[in-house]
Amino acid sequence: MDRIKRPRVVIVGGGFAGLFAARALRRSPVEVTLVDRAEHHLFVPLLYQCATGILSEGQIAAPLRDVLKRHRNTEYLLAEVVDLDPPRRCVVAERPGGELVELPYDYVVLAAGVRQSYFGHDEFAAWAPGLKTLADALDVRARVFGAFERAESATDSAERRRWLTFALVGAGPTGVELAGQIRELADRTLRAEFRRIRPEDARVLLFDGGRAPLVAFGPDLSAKAAQALTALGVELHLGSVVTHVDQEGLLVRGPSGVTTEYPAATVLWTAGVEAPPLAAAVAKATGACRDRAGRIRVGADLTVPGHPEILVAGDLMSRTGLPGVAEVAMQAGHYAGRRIRQQVAGRRAARAFHYVDLGSAAYIARGRAVVSAGRLHLSGPVAWVVWLFVHIAFLTGFRNRLGAVLTWSLAFTRGIRRERAFTTHMIDTRRDVYALPGAARRPGKP
Ligand SMILES: Cc1cc2nc3c(=O)[nH]c(=O)nc-3n(C[C@H](O)[C@H](O)[C@H](O)COP(=O)(O)OP(=O)(O)OC[C@H]3O[C@@H](n4cnc5c(N)ncnc54)[C@H](O)[C@@H]3O)c2cc1C
Incomplete structure (x- = not known):
């Protein structure tokens, strides 16, 4: 087929869904x-x-140009997609520097994922970062390791305790993982490194409005997770709703309805997700419906109703019963790419998307x-070994896999965490953020 006349496919997002869509189209006569x-x-x-100093940025982030270099029909563009124009069949994207570009398409796969939700309290974000991007991970790293440094130099005992208190909001997988890691690094990695503080005295508080951690894993595993967390020294506060976050710490309404103040210099937010603004723009342009989290509702074939050329895959799509996990994103991305491939080849398009649940860890x-x-x-240990093998198998690129195995051997056997670098500018930003108008202030305080 003449190159010029090849159908054009635009994929928005190079996460799991976008990458699997690109892979499914790799040998197809299309321009991606x-x-x-x-x-x-x-x-x-x-x-x-x-975020907690075990793996480096490069071990969890693979350059998209490198990942796609053998996809001869694929071009990568660094830009943020801001709108969709279905009548003119083009995607509007903003390049670094602010220039808007239009990318024409015959098919588009929207795979831009979701962002952290603060349930209407976006002002909390200044004090309680989420964990969604590489920048978030580096920010959290600076706050966590920076907090131990600030505790070491604090002269006031209440201040020292505040710096040594880490509060996590949301007891889903990310909150549980972060809580466990902070306790481990306090107990093992940092134990012998400080002279004035005892890092192992650090308090790790985990708040959740529900009745158990890791509810998606079912009551038996949820109970096991609660036991493991408590054994590690994590203080679990269930049935507890965080009502305010600022530079001092947080206010929490407990199960009895009483609000308690917890002084904590480091608050990390891992509760809830919502669709990015792009979803609203797409819904406006196509008439698509959105769910409560703002994700785009799609048909059984992952297309936007009335628009067979617009597919949505991964976390950004909403289909009843499908969780927002990497495996769903990979399978949906692959399905979307395969569907386009079949249509371009004039074959009957794939049947409805069917998710094969391989489990979660x-x-x-x-x-x-x-x-x-x-x-x-x-x-316990058996599940831990399974977790290790699953994550080694899925890490992108052999170099990252090998590096992760070596790094994990050191971290798990000797508690060594080498990836702890952060700049002092990164911890000073807390003060800068407070100077910004709109940053959260405690009710009743000027
Ligand atoms: C901290 C954390 C831990 C998790 N742990 C697990 C786990 O253990 N197991 C599991 O199965 N799932 C886990 N998940 C969920 C899993 O990561 C997601 O389900 C998965 O990443 C979704 O893939 P995606 O491709 O839809 O979106 P993403 O992976 O989020 O990728 C979206 C991509 O789109 C890009 N993008 C966003 N907006 C735009 C735009 N406007 N223009 C251009 N590009 C854009 C982003 O830069 C990103 O590259 C975890 C999630 C988080 C946040």
Whole structure:
């Protein structure tokens, strides 16, 4: 087929869904443009290990140009997609520097993922960063390791305690993983490194409005996770709703309805997700419906109703019963790419998207994890080994896999975390943020 006349496919997002769509189209006679506002594909499930000093940025982020270099029909563009124009069949993207470009398409796959939700309290973000991007992971790293430094130099004992208190909001996999990691690094990695403080005295508080951590794993594994967290020294506060966050710490309404103040210099937010503004723009342009989190509702074939040329894959799509996990994103991305490939080839398009659930795993600490795969429920060391193999298998690129195995050997056997670098500018930003208008202030305080 003449190159010029090849159908054009624009893929928005180079996460799991976008990358799997690109892979499914690799040998298809189409011209693919993959647009991402980041220059890397991020292995999101291991972000917390980058944030807590085990893995480096390069071990969890693979340059998209490198990942796509053997896809001869694919071009990568660094830009943020801001709108869609279905009548003119083009995607509107903003390049670094602010220039708007239009990318024409015959098919478009929207795979831009979701962002952290603060449930209407976006002002909390200044004090309680989420963990979604590489920048978030580096910010969290600076806050966590910076807090131990600030505690070491604090002269006032209440201040020292505040710096040594880490509060996590949301007891899903990310909150549980971060809580376990902070306790482990306090107990093992940092133990002998400080002279004035005892890092092992650090308090790790985990708040959640629900009745159990890791609810998606079922009651038995959830109970095991709660036991493991408590054994690690994590203070679990269930049935507790965070009502305010600022530079002092947080206010929490407990199960009895009483609000308690927790002084904590480091607050990390891992509760809830919502669709990015792009979803609203797409819904406006196409008439698509959105769910409560703002994700785009799609048909069984992952297309936007009335627009067979617009597909949505991964976290950004909304289909009843499908969780927002990497495996769904990979399978949906692959399905979207295959569907376009079949249509371009004039073949009958694939049947409805069917998700094959291969199970899920969450890491708690060294030797402690939970794995749920159908009727198989594992916890403890066996689950931990399964977790290790699954994550090694899925890490993008052999170099990253090998590097991760070596790094994990050091971290798990000797507690060594080498990826702890942060700049002092990164911890000073807390003060800068407070100077910004709109940053959260405690009710009743000027
Ligand atoms: C901390 C954390 C831990 C997790 N752990 C697990 C786990 O252990 N197991 C599991 O199965 N799942 C896990 N998940 C969920 C899993 O990571 C997601 O389901 C998965 O990443 C979704 O893939 P995606 O391709 O839809 O979106 P993403 O992976 O989020 O990729 C979206 C891509 O789109 C780009 N993008 C966004 N907006 C735009 C725009 N406007 N223009 C251009 N590009 C854009 C982003 O830069 C990004 O590259 C975790 C999630 C988080 C946040």
